[in-house]
Amino acid sequence: MSKKPLQFTLNGANKAVFVEDGQNLLDVLRREVGDFAPKYGCGQGTCGSCTVLIDGKPHLSCLTLAERSEGASIETASGLADGPDLHPLQDAFMEHFAAQCGYCTSGMLMAAKALLDHTPTPTREEVVEAIAGNVCRCTGYEPIINAILDAAARGRRFSA
Amino acid sequence: MTKHRGRGVASINYPIGMNLGGDPSQALVHSNPDGKFTVALSSIDLGQGMKSVTRQIAAETLGVPVEDVYVDTADSDIGPHCMGSFASRGTHRVGNAVIAAAKEARGVLLDAAAEELEVNAQDLETDGKGNIHVRGAPQRSITVRDVSIAAQFRQGRTISGRGIFLIPLSDVNPETGEMSPVSCYAHACLVVDVEVDDETGVVDVLQMNSAYELGRALNPKLVEQQLVGGAWMGMSHALYETTEPYYPDRAHAPNDFNDYVMPGPGDIAEHNIAVLERPAPDGPFGGKGPGEMCANPVLPAVANAVFNAVGVRVDDLPISPEKVLRGIKDQGGARPMPTPGQAGA
Incomplete structure (x- = not known):
């Protein structure tokens, strides 16, 4: 199989890689770029642990053809913190104990960021809807919902 | 079509560790x-x-x-x-x-x-x-x-x-089967309120109230976190999750998250928890830990609540809408337990 060049920005930084035909974005991010924040969960778009933002919208990177990301702006949980300063959502997740094993967390954070970027003061129902595609087996969701609502209630600005 | 409310209770004594070679x-x-x-x-x-x-x-x-x-x-x-x-x-x-x-x-x-x-x-x-x-x-x-x-x-x-x-291995008494498998027990009581739809058989958990005695809570926030998450998993086991087939055989068993049914963030119930701290003499700083006990009492409590709501005793898990409906049909309609005042166990 031939490889194709692909350029995009990852958390604001330019990336240029060669990708296989049919290679999915999650695979490219983890293997070619070395960003291990998006997780491989089910590999079929039903668990949400691979959630990344493409041009501001949440996408399942395991189902996204990498070559369709040409020129796109991709955000992952790796880009949330600014040096030692955590993103408000990360702070809220910590304070509300919204992670246990942590496998869903990076996907949850990106689903939440997609929501708050567009809906800074969401209702509880909107939060539930936003993370409805992300599976968590540990927390029972309540701490995650509370963390997202708290992050929103603090009125902080949400920009990566 | 009517939605019937019911309340179920479960109490457990829960062993910490096991009698396996002294469990070292x-x-x-x-x-x-x-x-x-x-x-x-x-x-x-x-x-x-x-x-x-x-x-x-x-x-x-x-x-x-x-x-x-x-x-x-x-x-x-x-x-x-x-x-x-x-x-x-x-x-x-x-x-x-x-x-x-x-x-x-x-x-x-x-x-x-x-x-x-x-x-x-x-x-x-x-x-x-x-x-x-x-x-x-x-x-x-x-x-x-x-x-x-x-x-x-x-x-x-x-x-x-x-x-x-290492705790001393307890030999089993061949006459009675008696043994002392563990050195301490944790305890819990959980009350669940449900609503059962007698047309669809769907069971909604409305609220959970629980009390846990697990020695000293060495990290109270982690204990609470584990109890909240574990109760969700208990509810999920009670009402949703199964790897067994529905129809007609194992080929129809769930293989992925599309088919494996779990409650999502929109299906969670309010859960009020009381943690009672009674330090265990042989626990580290008195701790026993919540462990699997955080999920276990939810299952019998939900089963009891369904029985309380519509009179159907489902004795295999999960308590699926189909089983509830078949039970209602077999007994000729929902039979809420006659309880004075509010629905109570």
Whole structure:
């Protein structure tokens, strides 16, 4: 199989890689770029642990053809913190104990960021809807919902 | 079509650990030359918080700040032997092993400090902030870091400790089957309110109220977190999850998250928790730990609540809409339990 060049920005930084035909974005991010924040969960778009933002919208990177990301702006949980300063959502997740094993967390954070970027003061129902595609087996969701609502209630600005 | 409310209760005595060869766990603790300590364990933290709790236990026993302790788990190649993370044994078994190891390491730490300060080790105490000083004379002081450096580079001493926790294996009485499988029990009571739709058979959990007695809550927020998450999983087992086929055979069993039904963030119920702390005599700082008990009582409580709501006794899991509907049909309609006033068990 031939490889194709692909350029995009990852958390604001330019990336240029060669990708296989049919290679999915999650695979490219983890293997070619070395960003291990998006997780491989089910590999079929039903668990949400691979959630990344493409041009501001949440996408399942395991189902996204990498070559369709040409020129796109991709955000992952790796880009949330600014040096030692955590993103408000990360702070809220910590304070509300919204992670246990942590496998869903990076996907949850990106689903939440997609929501708050567009809906800074969401209702509880909107939060539930936003993370409805992300599976968590540990927390029972309540701490995650509370963390997202708290992050929103603090009125902080949400920009990566 | 009517929605029937019902309430179910379940109480449990829950064994901590198991009667398997004495159920041993080992821990190894050693200092690094920067005065920080590493705890090596072979149990794994699955997200229940064992790393946090064993870190607290080690720091408390050593007498050093919790920030100065690192817990390394789950390396069964080079770690000390442990039976594993199961049977709700982590806090109790591993915690006790960590105490034993940390005590031995603390003894060496104080011996090394005594040599540096030219005093008797019995006269030394730690302040929990990284200093060791002579009791009653805080100016005769040395940092844990300096002691570690001295032990490493001058005294030729390893500040380390080994710990194992083992309960006596209980033989089974061949006549009665009687044995003492564990050394302590945790307890819980949980009340569940449900609503059962007699047209669809769908059971909605409206509210959970629970009380847990699990020894001392060594990390209260982690305990609460585990109880909240575990109750969700209990609800999920009670009403949703199964790997068995529906129709007509195993080929129709769920293979992925599309088919494997779980409650999502929109299906959760309010859960009010009371944690009762009664320190266990043989627990690490009195702790037993919540463990699997966080999920277990939800299942019988939900089953009882369904029975209370529509009179249908489902005795295999999950309590699917189909089973509820078949039960209602078999008995000729929903039969809410006659209870005075509000629905009560």
